Amino acid sequence: MSDMTFERMIQQMTPAIYESLKQAVALRKWPDGRFLTAEQTELCLEAVMRYEAENNVPAEERVGYLERRTCGADSSGAGVSPQQAGLGRDVGRG
Secondary structure, eight states: OOSOOHHHHHHHOOHHHHHHHHHHHHHTBOTTSOBOOHHHHHHHHHHHHHHHHHTTOOGGGSTTOOOOOOTTSOTTOTTOOTTTTTOSOOTTOO
16 A cells, blocks of 8 residues: 555545445444454544545435434424423432
């Protein structure tokens, strides 16, 4: 990989390699079961994120995407009862 730069690697990454790296980051291990080091996890995550940005992967399919939910209220949370927000009676207490 003497001529291979990180940029070039991202440009040549196939969808299959992208999926494999994405799974490795999610599981924190390679397909053969070996655990990723912290450095490998960081580099794989950066590669996945760069691939997604350069290939216009829809936001809802990107790594780390969280769907915004409001329990049926507007995004401010106004109108959500304490029970709906999980602030009801503490079930741990009698």
